[in-house]
Every structure is written in C-alpha cells, then in structure tokens.
Amino acid sequence: MSALPRAHELGLIGCHVCGLVCRDNQVEDPACPRCGSALHRRKPQSCARTWALLIAAFLFYIPANVLPIMRTASLGDVDDNTILSGVVELWVKGSPDLAIIVFTASIMVPMMKFLVMTTLLLSAHRGSNWARRQRAMLYRLVEFIGYWSMLDVFVVALLTALVQFGFFSEVAPLPGVVYFGLTVILTMLASQSFDPRLIWDCQDEDD
C-alpha cells in the first residue's frame, strides 16, 4: 500500500452527494446512511455517458457556429450575425477588450472543453499515467469555466428584449443560438458525468 491510501484499499466509499465516508460492506446497491443516495466507487458508466454527451454536444456545436445566432433589422436592412461575426463586429466597432472576452467565452472555452474532455476520456481508456496531476487540473478548470459559455446566449436574449422598434429597428434570435445553448448544457453535463477518479485508476503507483 502506498503512502497515500485510496478509499478502496481501506475498504471505504465516499458518498458522491454528501461526502460522508462509509465502510464498504460488500452488499448489493449500498446506500449512504446519511443522505440516502446510492453509493458507488466510481460514477456509473462514466465513460460511456461522457462520450455520448460529448458527441451530442459536438453535433450541436456545428450548426451553432455555422447558422446565424442573431438578426439585426433596421429600416429594411437585414444583417444576420454568427458567433464569430459578432466578435468581429465588437472588435471593429471599438471594444476590442470585450471582443476578447466574448471570443474566449464563446469560441475558446467550448473548443477547449471538447479537446480536454476527449483527452481525458482517451487517456482514461488506456489507463495511462501520463501527466496525471496536470490532467486532474485540466478537469477542474473545465468544470470551473464551463458555464461561462452561456454568455453569448444571454447577450442575444437581452438585445432581443431591448431592441424592439418594429420596422424601424429590431433584433431577433435565430436558430444558431438555440443550438449553442444546447451545446453548452450538453458539455456541462458531459464534464459532470466524467469521473476524475479514473485519472488515478491505474496500477502503477509512482508517488
């Protein structure tokens, strides 16, 4: 046994909901004595669920970027914006700092989530012990920044409610924003269903 014992080595299970440390009584379908939730060593079918959610999110991510998310109509002059063209507009028309924030939240963060989650899943499948601390850190980063991607969805919603002058000037949401919202929700679900304990589940203990 290594210097840093893990729960299963000591016959313990930590409740995933309330954090209580429980003795593993080797019964079928154990439940947490404190909060009543089902106890399991690892999140059930973590990899399969995460893959499914991640692939679904990626499928939605394509129309989210290709389709326009917002229509600005002014005196019959119609202008459809995609996520990227919205960032460019913000950059050109005088707010490069906000353009960087929006670019990070709407483009960098989702892309990073896809890359990081795929890396985590592939390395967990292979039981690799490559850069485990760094992978654990990446997972926590994805969990922490994931929901900031909703930024663009809220911006479209706010502008739609604000700019309503009929023919004179109007902003309307377009299907891209729905796909984008769904992408964000699905990637959040994907990172929540991934079990970071899998990163450390390989035989070779070198610490």
Added chain:
Amino acid sequence: MSTTPPASMEHAQKAPMSDLLICEHCDTVYRRRPLARGEVARCARCNAVLERHQRIGLDAMLALVATVMVVFVLANAWPIMTLGLGGEQIHARLWGVIIMMWKQHSQVVAVLAAATLFFFPLCKMFALGWLLIFGRSGRRAPGFVSVMVVLHYIGPWTMSEVFVLGVLVSIVKAQMYFDVMPNIGAFAYAALALLITVFSSIDLRQLWDEIPAEPSP
C-alpha cells in the same frame, strides 16, 4: 502550512468515520484536522481542495441569504437597462427577456434562462433559508435530508454571474447604435454577482455536521 495527514488501515478500522475525509477528485483518504483561519487543505495526490476553513457560521450565512434575497428582488423588479430612441423608451427586465425569447421561437433559450437565472437561484435561497432558520436553534428542518440532496444537484446550475457579464456586453453592443443606459437592475445584478462569489467559498456540506440529527429514540 502543515499538510493533512493521510489515513492508514488502522484509522479506517478504528477511527470514527467523521474523522476521515476522502478527496472527491481522486479517492485518497485523509485524517481530518482542524483548519486555522483562512487555511485550505489540499489533496497531496491531485492538488484538489479537500476542505476550507469555514469562517462563516450559521447566523452569518442566514444573513447572507437574506441579503441575496433582497438584492434578487431588486434585480428582478427594476429594469436592467433602458434604451431610448426618439421619445420612446424600452426597459428590459429579466422576465421581459425570458418572455420575449419564448415568443421569438427560442423556447429552449427561454427555458434555460428562466431555470438558471430565476428558478434555480430562488430555489437555492429558499432551501438554504429553510435549513438555516431551523439550524440556528440546533434543529434539523423537516425534509432536511432531501433539501440537502436537492441543493447538491442544483448547485452548478445557477448562472447569475454569467448574466452580469452578458448585461455588460449587450450594453456595449447596443451602444453602437442606440442610447442605452444601465438601470437599477443592472447594479443589483452586479451586487448579486459579488454576493455569489462570497457564497462560492462556502461548502454547504458543512451543514451536515453543524446541524446534527437528533439521536433516534
């Protein structure tokens, strides 16, 4: 900073379970130790936060919940921003935004916004308030266990702080074409974002220990 000692087989068999602590990110078992003010215990294996010193007691937490509720009402009752064009003025409130998205064929977005910006935060505040009002007198509120489980699940799904950034971006975007002013709601939302940041350092799981169950007869 001293480190949290790992547990051994002996501890696992003899020590009371409440003296042990399992890292949620890698399943390493530690012996719990009291933390000094401002101290954070980190996992030696994966560096995740194990536990923080909780300087906010039940009373202060209840006060914080009450403050958040007042600010939440302000943020929703007052317009977030006002747009003037000619003599006309349009005010945008959170519920106006949600209803507008529903009408404009983006029901999915309307539901997402209503859930993450209104219902979940509200649920969280009422649930916490309920637990704390009873907890202050050392009792567990009726339905304590289920409320705690619900709080665990809605935890990651409140997005008010993202909305604040959204307000900022939309003011700047609309300002390119119109005369837009942030209204009281926007400032209330900014205050809400600050309060939520204070809240995020509180581990709600401490309520399990701080409000013990009555010994069963």
